[in-house]
Amino acid sequence: MKLTFYDKLFTILVVVFSLGLFVFNLQISAGPARQYITVHVDNEFVMEISFDESTEKQVVFPFGAAKEHTAVLEISGGKVRMLPMAKELCPRGICSHTGWISRYYQSIVCVPNRIVVSFSEQKNDRIDGVTF
Numbered sequence: 001m002k003l004t005f006y007d008k009l010f011t012i013l014v015v016v017f018s019l020g021l022f023v024f025n026l027q028i029s030a031g032p033a034r035q036y037i038t039v040h041v042d043n044e045f046v047m048e049i050s051f052d053e054s055t056e057k058q059v060v061f062p063f064g065a066a067k068e069h070t071a072v073l074e075i076s077g078g079k080v081r082m083l084p085m086a087k088e089l090c091p092r093g094i095c096s097h098t099g100w101i102s103r104y105y106q107s108i109v110c111v112p113n114r115i116v117v118s119f120s121e122q123k124n125d126r127i128d129g130v131t132f
Contacts, residue, residue, distance in 0.1 A: 037073070037080055040116045048120070053078040063113050071115060082108050082117060089113060 003011075037049040041063045049059055059073045072083040084096040095110035107118035 036120045037075070038118055038120050039073070040118075042114045049073075049075065051075050051078070051080075058083075063115055069113070071110070071113070073117060078102060080108070080117065080119075082110065082115075085110075085113075 035050060035052070037051060039046045039049070039061055041061070046061055046063075047059075055078075056076050057074075059075065060070050061073070063069050063071055069085075069089055071085060074081050074083055079100040079102040081100045082095045082098070084090075084093055087093075090096070090110055090112055095108050095115065098108050101108060101117075101119075104119045104121065107116060109116050
């Protein structure tokens with residue numbers, strides 16, 4: 001079977017279109033400027049942390065039924081990570097093994113303690129939604 005001129009043209013167009021989408025995706029993956037990190041524990045808003053590329057700090061927040069435990073977030077160079085917790089609190093430590101997150105679509109989740117750390121583009125005004 002021999003390729004015709006139109007088969008070759010179609011193949012070239014598909015490759016060029018795919019490369020264009022790849023470059024476009026790389027530029028979008030940087031996402032909007034991250035300005036806030038939100039922390040939810042047991043599906044409840046705990047805190048929101050403002051940061052930029054030059055922020056270097058550790059943030060401690062409580063969790064547990066009576067807020068008897070604490071977890072530590074490290075913020076550095078526009079990235080965030082959760083520091084390891086005691087084995088009794090987080091047996092597998094998957095949340096700390098997630099490592100640094102830096103993209104708006106990434107998050108850190110600690111399932112045993114029901115902690116979710118994620119980026120948000122704007123300050124949380126504590127409004128979940130509006131219905132009309």
